[in-house]
Amino acid sequence: MLPFQIFVKYVNETADLDIIEPGDCSVISLINDAKKKLKGDPIEPWEKWQLAITLPWNGVRHVLTTDEQLMCCFEEFDRCDKPMIEFELILVPNDMEFPVDLLAWKEGFIGENVPPPEENVQHNGNELLEDAVNEAVEDAATEPVEDTATEPVEDTSTELDEDAASEPVEDAVSDEFDGSEDDNYEVVDESEDDSDVSLVDEGGLDFANPDRCDPDGDDSIVILSSDEENGLTRAARYCRDNQWAPNPNGTIAFEDGQIIGNAKMTQAAVKMYAIQEGFTLKKVKNDKCRYTVVCKNDACDWRLHASCLTDGVTFMIKSVRGGHLMCPRVAENKEATSKWVSSVLKSLIQSNPKGKGKFFKNELQERYAVKVGSQTVYRAKRIVLENLKSDHAKAYAKIRKYGNVIRVMNPGSDVYVALNPDVVSVNPTFFRFYLSFKACKIGFKNGCRPLIGVDGCHLTGQFGGVLLSATALDGDSGIVPIALCICESETTESWTWFLRLLRESLEWEEGRPICFISDRQKGGLAAISKEWPEASNRYCFRHLIANFIATFKNHNINGKLWHAARVANRGCFDEAMAAIRSENAKAADWMMSEPVERWARHGFDPRIKSDHITNNMSECFNSWIKD
Ligand SMILES: [Zn+2]
Incomplete structure (x- = not known):
C-alpha cells in the first residue's frame, strides 16, 4: 500500500x-x-x-x-x-x-463501499478472510457459541483457497495479526501469575496467552482449519464453560480461570466483591490488558489478577489469592461510589424518584451491608434520573424507526407519526403517535361486543403529553387494547386525529352498531360525534357520581343512584328515581338532566349487547401501562 x-x-x-x-x-x-x-x-x-x-x-x-x-x-x-x-x-x-x-x-x-475493481480479486479474498477472522474472534470473545460458529470460517477458507491461490494463506493471516499486534496486544510480564494457570489444552493451543499470535509460529493457521475442533471453537467453549456468574444466593466469589467479560464488567464484578467483603481495593495495574488489585490493608494478602485474551477484549481471572481473614470490615466502603449506587439501585430509584435518602441508604445497608453518605445517594439519584431523561429523549428520537419496524415486522398494523408542524422541517420534532396492532383490530372486530372505552392519561417525564387509548373487552371480560395515541394534550383536535385514525384502522362499516364509553371529556365527545356520528355514547357512571358528589356534597344517596343506573328495566328505574326524588328532588333533577340512555343500563342501545356502566376497561389499561 x-x-x-x-x-x-x-x-x-x-x-x-x-x-x-x-x-x-x-x-x-x-x-x-x-x-x-x-x-x-x-x-x-x-x-x-x-x-x-x-x-x-x-x-x-x-x-x-x-x-x-x-x-x-x-x-x-x-x-x-x-x-x-x-x-x-x-x-x-x-x-x-x-x-x-x-x-x-x-x-x-x-x-456501503464501492464495489472493488474486477482485477483486484486477491485483495477481496483477504478481506473476506479478515471478516471471517474478526467474526470468529468476536464470537469467541462475547457469547458462548455453538459449534456452528465455525461455519463462516470454513466457507471462507474454501473460497480463499480458490481465489487467493497465488499467495500462501499463512502470509495473509500473519499480515492480519502482524498489523495489529504491536498496538493491540501487550505482553503480560507477570510470569508469576500467568505461569500457574495452564490453559494449554490437548491441542497444544494456548489461546489465553497474548503471545499466541506469533506471525512466525504455526498457531495462526489453526483459524483456517476446517476441523471442527479448531482453536477458536475451543476458545469459545472455554469462555462458555468458565463463564463467571454470581452465586445463586447473590453473593460473589472468584476462581482462577473464570471469564467475567470485558474490562468494564470485570472491574464492576470485583468492585461488587469488595463491597460484599467490606474491604477497599487498591489498584496495582489497570491498563488495556491487565487488571491487578490488592486489598488496601497492607497486612492483607488478598490479590486478584486478570488479563485479556487474544481478542483484546475479554478478561480472564488469572489468579486470585489470599483472604481477608485479618481485615476489619470497612463500614463506609469507598468502592460504594455514587456511580455504583446508581447502577445497583437503578430500578428502585426509577420507581421511587421522590424517595428519601434514608430509604435508599437503608436499602443499601440491607442488601450490601454498606454505609453510604447522603451526598452519594443524592448524586446517585441524579445520575439515574438524568439518564432517564435522556433515555426519554432518545426513545422519542427513535419513534419513527420503531414505527417502521412495526410496519415491516407486523404487517397490517397501523402506525402513524405526526411531526410538529410548528417546527422547521430541517429539524423535525415529535408531535403525535398512533399505533394499532393488526391482531387487536381483528380481535375487536370479530370477537368483542362493540363497546369501546376511550380515555386519556397524563404521561409523566420531562415531555409530558397524554396517552389516549381505545380499549374493549373480550368475551371473557379480558382487556383488549385496540389502539393508542401519544399526543400533546386532550383537545378536540387531538381526539379527532385519534378517533379518525381508529375508524380507518378498524374499517368500520357504515351502520354497524358501535358505542363509546368515556369520562365525558369535552374534546372526546365532540370528536366522537364528528368522526363516529352514528355511534351511541355512554358516560362512565363512576365519573358521573364523582361529579355529583362534587356538586351536591352529598354522599348519602350514592347507593340509590348506583342502583338506579344498574337496574335492567324502565319500571325498576322509575321506582328507583322516585325514591331518590322523595329524598332529594334537586339530585334527581340533576341526574335526569343527563340523557338517560348514556348512563342508565335500561336505556342502553340493545344492539351493543353490553351492560357496562363504567369505563373500568380504560382504567385497567391505564394502570397496566403505568406499571
Ligand atoms: Zn483484605
Whole structure:
C-alpha cells in the first residue's frame, strides 16, 4: 500500500500530518500527532478523544476505535485510489460506551463501499478472510457459541483457497495479526501469575496467552482449519464453560480461570466483591490488558489478577489469592461510589424518584451491608434520573424507526407519526403517535361486543403529553387494547386525529352498531360525534357520581343512584328515581338532566349487547401501562 497524505480536522482547524505510511501509524499515534499540531484543542482526558472518518464516497461517518478499523479504512481508500485522507478528531461524552461493536462496524464499512475493481480479486479474498477472522474472534470473545460458529470460517477458507491461490494463506493471516499486534496486544510480564494457570489444552493451543499470535509460529493457521475442533471453537467453549456468574444466593466469589467479560464488567464484578467483603481495593495495574488489585490493608494478602485474551477484549481471572481473614470490615466502603449506587439501585430509584435518602441508604445497608453518605445517594439519584431523561429523549428520537419496524415486522398494523408542524422541517420534532396492532383490530372486530372505552392519561417525564387509548373487552371480560395515541394534550383536535385514525384502522362499516364509553371529556365527545356520528355514547357512571358528589356534597344517596343506573328495566328505574326524588328532588333533577340512555343500563342501545356502566376497561389499561 502506498503512503497517504493525512489531515486531521478538529472543529474549524485542520492539522497537516504530511505523508504517512499506513503501517507506521495507529489510532493513538494519529490522535497524538494531531493534538500536538492543533492549537484550539481543549484539555480533556485522553480517552475522550476519538478519531472519526467520513467516507467521501457515501458520506457515512465512522468512529475508528481500533487499529484494525484504521487499517481497513486505509485499504478502502487505497482501493478507491484516494491518496488523501482527512480524519476528524471528536470528543465523546463520558458516558458513551466503547469499544463499538467491531463486527457491525466492519459490516457497515464493507457493505456501503464501492464495489472493488474486477482485477483486484486477491485483495477481496483477504478481506473476506479478515471478516471471517474478526467474526470468529468476536464470537469467541462475547457469547458462548455453538459449534456452528465455525461455519463462516470454513466457507471462507474454501473460497480463499480458490481465489487467493497465488499467495500462501499463512502470509495473509500473519499480515492480519502482524498489523495489529504491536498496538493491540501487550505482553503480560507477570510470569508469576500467568505461569500457574495452564490453559494449554490437548491441542497444544494456548489461546489465553497474548503471545499466541506469533506471525512466525504455526498457531495462526489453526483459524483456517476446517476441523471442527479448531482453536477458536475451543476458545469459545472455554469462555462458555468458565463463564463467571454470581452465586445463586447473590453473593460473589472468584476462581482462577473464570471469564467475567470485558474490562468494564470485570472491574464492576470485583468492585461488587469488595463491597460484599467490606474491604477497599487498591489498584496495582489497570491498563488495556491487565487488571491487578490488592486489598488496601497492607497486612492483607488478598490479590486478584486478570488479563485479556487474544481478542483484546475479554478478561480472564488469572489468579486470585489470599483472604481477608485479618481485615476489619470497612463500614463506609469507598468502592460504594455514587456511580455504583446508581447502577445497583437503578430500578428502585426509577420507581421511587421522590424517595428519601434514608430509604435508599437503608436499602443499601440491607442488601450490601454498606454505609453510604447522603451526598452519594443524592448524586446517585441524579445520575439515574438524568439518564432517564435522556433515555426519554432518545426513545422519542427513535419513534419513527420503531414505527417502521412495526410496519415491516407486523404487517397490517397501523402506525402513524405526526411531526410538529410548528417546527422547521430541517429539524423535525415529535408531535403525535398512533399505533394499532393488526391482531387487536381483528380481535375487536370479530370477537368483542362493540363497546369501546376511550380515555386519556397524563404521561409523566420531562415531555409530558397524554396517552389516549381505545380499549374493549373480550368475551371473557379480558382487556383488549385496540389502539393508542401519544399526543400533546386532550383537545378536540387531538381526539379527532385519534378517533379518525381508529375508524380507518378498524374499517368500520357504515351502520354497524358501535358505542363509546368515556369520562365525558369535552374534546372526546365532540370528536366522537364528528368522526363516529352514528355511534351511541355512554358516560362512565363512576365519573358521573364523582361529579355529583362534587356538586351536591352529598354522599348519602350514592347507593340509590348506583342502583338506579344498574337496574335492567324502565319500571325498576322509575321506582328507583322516585325514591331518590322523595329524598332529594334537586339530585334527581340533576341526574335526569343527563340523557338517560348514556348512563342508565335500561336505556342502553340493545344492539351493543353490553351492560357496562363504567369505563373500568380504560382504567385497567391505564394502570397496566403505568406499571
Ligand atoms: Zn483484605
